[in-house]
Amino acid sequence: MSKLRCQISVSVDGYVAGPNQSEQEPLGEGGERLHDWVIELESWRRAHGKEGGEVNASTQVMDETLENIGAAVMGRNMFGPIGGGPWDDEWKGWWGDNPPYHYPVFVITHHEREPLEMEGGTTFYFVTDGIEAALERAKEAAGNEDVGLWGGGDVINQYLAAGLLDELELHIAPVVLGGGSRLFEGVGPDVQLDRVRVIEAPGVTHVKYRVLH
Amino acid sequence: MSKLRCQISVSVDGYVAGPNQSEQEPLGEGGERLHDWVIELESWRRAHGKEGGEVNASTQVMDETLENIGAAVMGRNMFGPIGGGPWDDEWKGWWGDNPPYHYPVFVITHHEREPLEMEGGTTFYFVTDGIEAALERAKEAAGNEDVGLWGGGDVINQYLAAGLLDELELHIAPVVLGGGSRLFEGVGPDVQLDRVRVIEAPGVTHVKYRVLH
Numbered sequence: 001m002s003k004l005r006c007q008i009s010v011s012v013d014g015y016v017a018g019p020n021q022s023e024q025e026p027l028g029e030g031g032e033r034l035h036d037w038v039i040e041l042e043s044w045r046r047a048h049g050k051e052g053g054e055v056n057a058s059t060q061v062m063d064e065t066l067e068n069i070g071a072a073v074m075g076r077n078m079f080g081p082i083g084g085g086p087w088d089d090e091w092k093g094w095w096g097d098n099p100p101y102h103y104p105v106f107v108i109t110h111h112e113r114e115p116l117e118m119e120g121g122t123t124f125y126f127v128t129d130g131i132e133a134a135l136e137r138a139k140e141a142a143g144n145e146d147v148g149l150w151g152g153g154d155v156i157n158q159y160l161a162a163g164l165l166d167e168l169e170l171h172i173a174p175v176v177l178g179g180g181s182r183l184f185e186g187v188g189p190d191v192q193l194d195r196v197r198v199i200e201a202p203g204v205t206h207v208k209y210r211v212l213h
Numbered sequence: 214m215s216k217l218r219c220q221i222s223v224s225v226d227g228y229v230a231g232p233n234q235s236e237q238e239p240l241g242e243g244g245e246r247l248h249d250w251v252i253e254l255e256s257w258r259r260a261h262g263k264e265g266g267e268v269n270a271s272t273q274v275m276d277e278t279l280e281n282i283g284a285a286v287m288g289r290n291m292f293g294p295i296g297g298g299p300w301d302d303e304w305k306g307w308w309g310d311n312p313p314y315h316y317p318v319f320v321i322t323h324h325e326r327e328p329l330e331m332e333g334g335t336t337f338y339f340v341t342d343g344i345e346a347a348l349e350r351a352k353e354a355a356g357n358e359d360v361g362l363w364g365g366g367d368v369i370n371q372y373l374a375a376g377l378l379d380e381l382e383l384h385i386a387p388v389v390l391g392g393g394s395r396l397f398e399g400v401g402p403d404v405q406l407d408r409v410r411v412i413e414a415p416g417v418t419h420v421k422y423r424v425l426h
Contacts, residue, residue, distance in 0.1 A: 184389060189243050
């Protein structure tokens, strides 16, 4: 059966973005340090149209993480700048004309909007009737493949608290952010985890959990 | 030079104790689950006068963690029940007549009290003039060995924020607590960490960091 799989970079103190997120600093103050490990990778650079980069223990993790994904769900704050406003009908996401997804992405928002077809196979659909509806549509679109949940923190926390997430992979960066968007905020002790795998890689520790239902 | 080394079990959501700590539940609601991995160990059981137990990847971690320690500092809430009150002159800690330390332990408190000599080489000293004074006295007592910082969360956060900690080893348990005593509360992004080592063991992920100064 199609699973909902989340992977996200997190600081040692549990934040997936730093304080004061804005259009200029979408990951908040210091938040870009969470991704130092990934932007060095050859595979990441290739997916983003860049040359060079490293192959290391994170390469296999990212390959695994991205394989067998047929659709994704995403929070509104991951699609566009925090604060909302008039960006809704102009904004096409952070990723340029050819986003690195290449599958349907369901954006959870309060603002209705027509689907936005990008180059390379990514289409953004805007879902206004909540996280369960978004997941249902994404699973339908994914067919036999899984659905990715790529952020932000608030939406991940909602799926976790609702018992809808099947897999959570944390990329723990050796960074203290001291504030911002905290993973597990509002998530209670009824969420049961089973650790699946640990991989030590340069500048990051990958820990994958299965969420028990 | 003598280092200040901390090791502590922490939940996936960053708590070192659950909510509502009390004399009956010193680790708060659900908090004892943080230590499921350690109480299974043969080495832990032996240190606490029990027989049997497992030898696994955590055994070496705990051996390393406890070696070359000549003294420790500890918060008042780790020594006695939260809430304070009249326990001060009667209470002898949670560990019975022969605590598993066997070296001088400096308890940071607001209440003056005579040193408390226990069996097996542990003496509790009560320090009322703050974390720096406690560390200074512990380093003096430790000589060429290191000083252990064994909790609780509030005192660890104070040492971290003050830039006095040299090493932090987290034993990440696959547990969500949803509230309680949060590690890194009040600790800012000026704390720089360098990851030293990762060990995957049954029911726990050990991640050791060096704190850069």
